[in-house]
Amino acid sequence: MDKVNLTEKLALIGEHWKPHLVAELDGYDVKLVRIKGDFVWHKHDEEDELFFVVKGGFRMDFRDRQVELGEGELIVVPKGVEHKPFAEEECQVMLLERRGVINTGDAPAGELTRQTTPRI
């Protein structure tokens, strides 16, 4: 039942696109991630996924539109919907998703795939 300071935790993260676990809620993980550049197109067939911008901003690309997100804004990507985050400048994000979700979803495992989520 310790509190989590998002900025302090984000300062511990070096690598881009590598989510770190900071809290758990029932069967869900609260993760922090620093993102920069282009991710891969993917979807999660069974899980919705929440993105909340802690610092900076990024663009969520969908196949038919783009959504620009700034600090203090969130978006829920519904299960089954293809998406691709893109951050021109580094952006700090809080993620919420069901435990066990792989970051690259249904995309072939590649250099951005993270099989583990270190706790910080």
Add this chain to the structure above:
Amino acid sequence: MDKVNLTEKLALIGEHWKPHLVAELDGYDVKLVRIKGDFVWHKHDEEDELFFVVKGGFRMDFRDRQVELGEGELIVVPKGVEHKPFAEEECQVMLLERRGVINTGDAPAGELTRQTTPRI
């Protein structure tokens, strides 16, 4: 798949201690609430509950300790743990909890109990 700007949504809320729904993730609700003063002691027997401070600060009282939370900080109250939020000055909070949770948990329904969660 619209984004949610927390500050804009919070500006639509008048009443204290009345959560409003802004997004859904699988079977979970993302809610916003403005709090001020003392809530009631309660627990949720089956659900963890996440509190994230968007603006201001508040104190989470547990039976054996108190945790002060400021902007950008979160805490997860595990299922079954008695707690009571207290905000000396108004505080804006994002909540995450399983759909259907009643805000006053196991406490007798009273003037702070909200049976419905309007969507904004």
